[in-house]
Amino acid sequence: MAKSIVSAKKLRKVYGDKETVKGISFDVAEGEVFGILGPNGAGKTTTLEMLEAIRPIDGGEAILDGINVADDPEAVKQVIGVQPQTAAFQDKQKLTEIIEMFAAAYGERVNPVEFLKDVQLDEHANSYAETLSGGQKQRLSIAAAIVHSPKVFFMDEPTTGLDPQARRNLWELIQLIQSKGVTVIMTTHYMEEAELLCDRVAIMDDGKIIAMDTPKQLIKDLLKKGFKKHEEVQQANLEDVFIDLTGKALRD
Amino acid sequence: MQVPNDSLSNPLSLKKKLFTVVVFTKLSTKRFFRDRLALFFTILFPLIFLFVFGALAGKSSTSVTFDVAIVNEANTALAKQYVKEADSSKFLKIDPTISSLSAAKNKMVSGQLDATLVLPSNFGTVGSNKIPTGQLQVYYTENDASAGQTLIAVLQSQLQDTSAKYVKISAPLTVASDELNQKSLTEFDYTFSGLLGFSIVGLGIFGPVNVFPELKKQGILRRLHTTPIRVWQYFTATMASQAIIGLISLAVMFIVAVSVFNLKIVGNYLEIIVFLIFSIIMILGIGLAIGGWAKNERQAAPLSNIVVFPMLFLSGTFFPRYAMPIWLQHVTNYLPLTPVIDGVRLLATAGDNLTQLGPQLALMAGWTIVIYAIAFRVFKWE
Numbered sequence: 001m002a003k004s005i006v007s008a009k010k011l012r013k014v015y016g017d018k019e020t021v022k023g024i025s026f027d028v029a030e031g032e033v034f035g036i037l038g039p040n041g042a043g044k045t046t047t048l049e050m051l052e053a054i055r056p057i058d059g060g061e062a063i064l065d066g067i068n069v070a071d072d073p074e075a076v077k078q079v080i081g082v083q084p085q086t087a088a089f090q091d092k093q094k095l096t097e098i099i100e101m102f103a104a105a106y107g108e109r110v111n112p113v114e115f116l117k118d119v120q121l122d123e124h125a126n127s128y129a130e131t132l133s134g135g136q137k138q139r140l141s142i143a144a145a146i147v148h149s150p151k152v153f154f155m156d157e158p159t160t161g162l163d164p165q166a167r168r169n170l171w172e173l174i175q176l177i178q179s180k181g182v183t184v185i186m187t188t189h190y191m192e193e194a195e196l197l198c199d200r201v202a203i204m205d206d207g208k209i210i211a212m213d214t215p216k217q218l219i220k221d222l223l224k225k226g227f228k229k230h231e232e233v234q235q236a237n238l239e240d241v242f243i244d245l246t247g248k249a250l251r252d
Numbered sequence: 253m254q255v256p257n258d259s260l261s262n263p264l265s266l267k268k269k270l271f272t273v274v275v276f277t278k279l280s281t282k283r284f285f286r287d288r289l290a291l292f293f294t295i296l297f298p299l300i301f302l303f304v305f306g307a308l309a310g311k312s313s314t315s316v317t318f319d320v321a322i323v324n325e326a327n328t329a330l331a332k333q334y335v336k337e338a339d340s341s342k343f344l345k346i347d348p349t350i351s352s353l354s355a356a357k358n359k360m361v362s363g364q365l366d367a368t369l370v371l372p373s374n375f376g377t378v379g380s381n382k383i384p385t386g387q388l389q390v391y392y393t394e395n396d397a398s399a400g401q402t403l404i405a406v407l408q409s410q411l412q413d414t415s416a417k418y419v420k421i422s423a424p425l426t427v428a429s430d431e432l433n434q435k436s437l438t439e440f441d442y443t444f445s446g447l448l449g450f451s452i453v454g455l456g457i458f459g460p461v462n463v464f465p466e467l468k469k470q471g472i473l474r475r476l477h478t479t480p481i482r483v484w485q486y487f488t489a490t491m492a493s494q495a496i497i498g499l500i501s502l503a504v505m506f507i508v509a510v511s512v513f514n515l516k517i518v519g520n521y522l523e524i525i526v527f528l529i530f531s532i533i534m535i536l537g538i539g540l541a542i543g544g545w546a547k548n549e550r551q552a553a554p555l556s557n558i559v560v561f562p563m564l565f566l567s568g569t570f571f572p573r574y575a576m577p578i579w580l581q582h583v584t585n586y587l588p589l590t591p592v593i594d595g596v597r598l599l600a601t602a603g604d605n606l607t608q609l610g611p612q613l614a615l616m617a618g619w620t621i622v623i624y625a626i627a628f629r630v631f632k633w634e
Contacts, residue, residue, distance in 0.1 A: 054477050054633070074480050082478035088470035092286040097279050104275035105479035107268025 002029040005065055005183050006051065006152060012059030013046050020046045022207035023060060028152075028200075033174065033184040035198035037191070042204040044187040045085070048154050051185070052082050065151055078106060081150035081182075085157050087141035089129035096125050098144055106148035119143045119173065120250070135166030135250065142173060146182070153177060155186040159193060164242055165251050171197060269485055276481075276489035281496050294459070295501045298451035302444070302505055305570070306513045309443040317343050318366045318403050321350035321359065330376030330384045338369070343406065353391070360392065366399045367392040369407075383418045437601060442572040444509050445597035448502060448528075449589050450569045453560060455498050456535035457542070460490070461556040464543030468634050477633035487540055487627070491533050498532040499525065518603035527599055527606065531592040534616050537623035538588070544631035568593045588619040 006028040013021040021043040028034040036044045049055035051062055053073035062069040065079050089098055099112035116122040119139035124132065132140060138158060145153065155174070159167040174197055178184055188194055194201050195215045202212040211218060284290055324335050338344050347365060350356045356368040368391045375386035388407060392400030467473045476486070509515035517524075538559060546552035564570070566580070567589035573581055584590055591612035598604040598612075606613070 052478050054474065074482075077478060077480040080478070082475070084471055084475050084478075086471060088472050088475070090283060090467070090472060092283045093279065097282070100275060101279050102479065104272045105476065105481045107265070107271055107480075109271070 002031065004028065005030040006034075006185065007063045008047075008051065008060070009062070010060030011047065011050060011057060011062060013043070013050060013055065014058045020207055021050070024202075024204070024207070024209045025060075026202055026209060026212060028183060028185060030151075030183055031178065031181050032199045033178050033186065033197050035194040035201035036185070036187045036204055037189075037194055037201050038187075038204035043207040044204055045156055047204070048156055048185065048187060052080060052154055053077055078148070079151045081145035081148070081153045083138075083141050083145045083153070083155045083158055085160070087134075087137040089137070089140070091128065091130045093129055094126050095121060095129060095132075095140060098129060098140065099147060102144040103147040108148055110147055115143045115147060116140075118176075120169075133166075135162050135169070138162065138166070138170060139173065142170075142177075146177065150182065152183045152185065155184065157187055157189065159188065159190065163251065164239055165246070165248060167193070168243070168248060169250050269482070272481060273485050273489045273492070276486070277492040277496075280489060280493040284493065284497055290459075294451075294455050294497060295504055298447060298454065298501065298505060299508060301450060302447050302508055303512075305443045305447060306440060306509070309438070309440040309513075317345050318399060319345050319347065319364065320403070321347045321356040321365055321368045322371070323351065323353050323356060323368060324371045325373045326371045326375040326377075326386070327373075328376030328378075328384070328386075330386065331371045334371065334376070334388075356391070360396070363395070366396050367403050437597070439572075440509075440513055440515065441597055441601040442568070444505075444513070444515055445593045445600070446569040446572070448505060448596050449567060449593040450564060451501060451505060452498065452528075452531055452535050452592060453564060453569075453589065455494060455501060456532055456537075457539040457556055457560055459494065460536070460539035460543035461546070461552045462543075462549075464540075465546050465549045465552045468632070469548060471634070474634040483628060483631050487624075490540065491536055494536050495529050495532050499528060502528055515601065517600050519599040519601070520605070523606045524596070524599050527595055527609070530613075530616060530620075531595070534588060534620045534623065535592070537620060537627050541623060541627035541630060544627055547632065547634075563587055563589050566590075586615065588616070588623070591615045 004027040008027075009025050010023040011021055011025070012019065012023050024043075024047065026034075036047060038044050046055065050057050051064060051069060053069050053076040057070045064076050067075045067079075069076050093101075095116055096112035099110065099115050103110040103112075113122055113125055116125050119142055121132075121136060121140055121143065124136070129137070129140065142155075142158075158174070159170050162170065171193065174184060174186070184197075186197070198215060200212065200214050201218070202209045203218075204210070213221070284294075322335055322338060324331055339346055347356075347359065350359065350365075350368075353368060353370060356365060359365040360368060370389040370391065372387065372389060375388070376384045377386070378384050388411065390400065390404055390407065392403070464473070506515075506517070510517060539556075542552055542556050542559065546555065566576075566584040567573070567587045568584075569589070573584060573590070576584065595609050595612040595616075598609060599606070
């Protein structure tokens with residue numbers, strides 16, 4: 001494995017008497033897309049929030065780009081980009097201003113239109129954020145999260161609630177970000193998304209990591225155990241039909 | 253994708269942190285002026301109050317007038333002349349609908365009339381010495397006793413002047429009066445400084461109290477928290493932006509007060525501006541503390557009402573504090589809004605300098621420290 005950029009050791013989070021994250025450990029290599037999968041309430045978002053330095057770490061430690069997250073949250077925040085579960089922006093603010101604002105939060109001055117171009121929103125540069133569709137807002141949110149060229153990019157369920165076209169477009173965007181050498185840590189409920197995008201995945205349940213490997217290896221392991229799908233494997237699924245009929249072009 | 257050249261792994265320099273504040277200030281001020289609802293509540297709403305209270309204060313402060321009815325039972329020339337003169341009098345407002353004492357009594361009981369003047373049938377009859385005599389009868393109710401006494405005194409001195417035309421009287425004791433050139437504060441001066449205070453409260457407290465919980469609900473503050481921005485940067489940007497907006501809103505009030513209600517500004521404008529900025533920042537701290545602490549509107553609304561309404565009423569916003577009992581004045585002296593309202597009045601209309609406002613400025617500085625210490629401590633990003 002390449003040099004590790006994120007390293008979590010026995011990470012714990014306790015709310016009251018409920019332990020949400022129960023001492024999990026994992027390493028993410030530089031340039032990797034790392035997926036955290038799991039049902040609701042498994043502790044995925046809390047894990048991300050601890051690594052993002054916005055939630056106190058109750059036990060264990062996290063090292064990000066050589067920085068101890070608990071010791072120097074501000075330094076961590078300078079090297080990470082965060083896309084929250086729901087993209088929300090203040091009303092009456094132009095897209096260019098939102099990019100300008102997030103760049104300013106890092107003390108940077110950027111050309112907003114270039115960042116909007118990267119996510120195909122340059123046509124809407126002077127619109128207000130509230131006029132955008134869900135997929136457009138997610139793309140704007142990504143653009144806002146990479147204004148400072150982060151080394152690690154956190155995405156919390158980035159495609160939840162998007163239509164198939166917007167989702168595919170977002171996948172391409174994530175691959176583009178990875179190709180720039182940015183490490184991506186994402187959570188998702190969609191297995192095909194994880195299979196396509198993630199170099200490795202950790203499956204969480206009840207605050208613990210119960211499996212961690214490449215998607216291929218995890219499938220192999222399952223097959224080794226003698227698992228067989230009941231129905232015949234089809235060469236296409238309903239989503240393929242949908243995309244074939246409606247096209248891949250973005251609808252927003 | 254664009255890649256900024258400089259490394260970001262070093263902590264941000266102070267210059268960059270201030271750049272953050274400047275950009276946030278600029279953008280939030282811009283955003284404010286696009287928001288019609290916010291504009292209405294910050295600029296138009298206080299103006300409506302200014303017109304209402306200004307009209308009320310103007311009415312009662314121009315001169316003393318009595319609402320009276322005149323019942324003339326006499327048919328003499330003198331009585332007719334008296335009614336005519338009373339009609340053109342500045343201090344009598346005569347109700348023309350009343351012609352009998354019983355009708356007048358009804359209106360006095362309901363509080364619409366202060367008193368009734370009755371000219372009895374023998375008023376102005378000429379006696380053997382060719383001099384007309386008569387006795388003016390004044391009726392007033394128990395509640396209007398003081399107004400009645402004042403009215404009687406005024407009428408008496410008027411009748412004395414009239415009598416002097418017929419009989420030469422040389423009074424041994426007289427009163428000499430002289431109008432001083434010095435201007436005293438009018439009721440509108442108090443009203444105006446109170447309304448400025450009201451406007452600052454609306455902007456500084458209700459602004460953040462309404463906005464912050466909404467930003468938290470949408471996760472906008474949480475998203476900002478994932479960037480290196482610090483609470484002090486966010487607060488400073490909010491302060492600067494609110495100060496700009498506040499000064500514009502207050503300037504509009506000054507313009508209306510001067511042009512419509514003849515407010516005389518005798519103070520130094522620069523000092524007034526400095527004082528208003530300080531006031532806005534202090535009061536904004538209360539809004540930042542409540543809005544920053546509250547997780548949602550359900551927490552923010554009741555707390556802000558508990559803090560704001562007593563302060564509005566007790567600090568002389570809607571009526572001057574000199575109308576309160578002394579003990580209450582002593583207590584309300586120390587509320588954060590009191591030195592703001594007193595200070596504005598002293599600076600703008602009483603002609604004091606900032607250097608004469610030591611007690612007010614000291615109290616405000618104390619409150620500012622306390623308020624911001626709390627605001628920083630209780631602030632939550634989500």
